[in-house]
Amino acid sequence: MDSSAGQAPFEVVAAEIRRDMREGKLKPGDKLPTHRELAGRYDIAVATVQRALKVLQDEGRLVARQSIGVFVTENAGQAEPLTLSQLAAQLADLRERVETLERRPG
Numbered sequence: 001m002d003s004s005a006g007q008a009p010f011e012v013v014a015a016e017i018r019r020d021m022r023e024g025k026l027k028p029g030d031k032l033p034t035h036r037e038l039a040g041r042y043d044i045a046v047a048t049v050q051r052a053l054k055v056l057q058d059e060g061r062l063v064a065r066q067s068i069g070v071f072v073t074e075n076a077g078q079a080e081p082l083t084l085s086q087l088a089a090q091l092a093d094l095r096e097r098v099e100t101l102e103r104r105p106g
Contacts, residue, residue, distance in 0.1 A: 009044050013052035016042075021061060021072060032062070032070045 007015070020026045032038065038049045053070055056062040064070045 009042075010048050010051040010055065013038070013042050013044065013049065014055045017052065017056060018061065026072050028072050028074045030072045032072070034069070 017026065017032075026032070032053070033041070035046045035049045035053075038053075039046045042049070053062060053064070057064060057070075060075055061073055062070050063073050
């Protein structure tokens with residue numbers, strides 16, 4: 001596995017799977033290889049694979065079906081999730097808008 005500067009192995013794997021989704025290598029409905037197969041492919045522990053897949057599940061890109069496997073969701077190829085600083089900027093903008101609306105007479 002290529003180790004990106006400053007990224008934990010699970011983050012690198014999650015990023016590579018996201019890239020495969022964006023590039024169409026993994027399409028909605030596709031079943032991912034088993035945890036063990038992914039661990040072998042990336043030369044990491046199964047627990048690290050589980051952590052990477054959990055991140056992608058939390059983002060809504062994957063869904064796990066017990067005893068069946070892990071599948072790519074319909075919205076898997078959407079844009080990357082926002083960073084914390086991007087979310088903070090959006091929140092500040094929304095606060096400003098709300099304050100402006102609250103000051104209006106009416």
